[in-house]
Amino acid sequence: MKVSADLKAFQARIGYEFSQPDLLVRALTHGSISSPTRGDNQRLEFLGDRVLGLVMAEALLDHDKGASEGLLAPRFNALVRKEACADVARQIDLGVVLKLGRSEMMSGGRRKQALLGDAMEAVIAAVYRDGGFEVAQALILRLWGDRVTKVEDDARDAKTALQEWAQARGQKPPTYVQLSRSGPDHAPVFTIAARLQDGTEAQSSAGAKRQAEQAAAAALLAQLEQNA
Template structure:
């Protein structure tokens, strides 16, 4: 009966998450942005606060298990790479969380379903909703499944890609890489940038993202992957 209370978009999200909520109100609240809150309708900010802590505990434990010899100095950047808003937003995009967000008109008009901060916050809120609905072990299983290979490859992701590319160039006596805006599309309130990272030797790689800094990081990582 609980499942019938979910709207079609929330039912689809629940299916993609792989967790059937005993209390569908938790999922509904997790996807409700503050711009849609009102009497009788709670937003996801308090859930976001809790979900951030649940995610942090799961990732800290996973990293300790994955590398029993790593020092705190090695673990900290790996942890930050796994729990940062960009990573949460990436996971949110993979499960189509943006399609289910409940947003006020102003946020809808400004491209809120694609905003990194809104997606990251909502992903944390969904984690909290699962935790409150079914407990820590179920939330832990969900997180580890959704984060997937990110945990195993986090050592490569922990270093800032632009910094890593600059160090690669300097180590070979080359000048720092240059970042060029190849294209800017979309409306002013929701632009999309295509950035090319270029080395003086001619190697280059492009990436597209809704934020210039994010596109630069992605382009730098793409070029590093190509060089490796």
């Protein structure tokens, strides 16, 4: 198939040229524009998540040969979670080449964390299917760069950190309440409130409940630190 100029530029940014460019097109196609003859990137996203996980697990083991599982697990989570994937996607301007339906484009889909993170995983899978594991591994390590060596030893997600904050002060674990759900089925937006036993709370929105909960927990932690 003929490769467009923007896809050629994207391949140059990631440092890999596809022998099967249709795999790249599939990886960049969101469900909002899919059809019976044009598949979306969900299946590749599923595979890319696993490839990324294996590469990062091995990289962490090689980087710190004496680290316990208790230290490795939060570091791993920090490197493979959707937020990290979205950060890398922004680094390579992945949003510019995303193939989206009109409604998704109108709602700022090229900047949405969930869409960018999913597409990044799909691109990883496309590289894996096109060039094999070693090629995908090299690409991941190149794009993630020093994130592996600089990930904090006590890297914890915001929900875990908030729970530990509450427990240290004799409070019950925080609760997460869905305040609203908006948007179309293929691109929902969830608004979640993170609440502490004393009534303190913070809200945030994201394209998935888990991400909205994490964002709300992070917002509440920031609020608590500011008030301390």
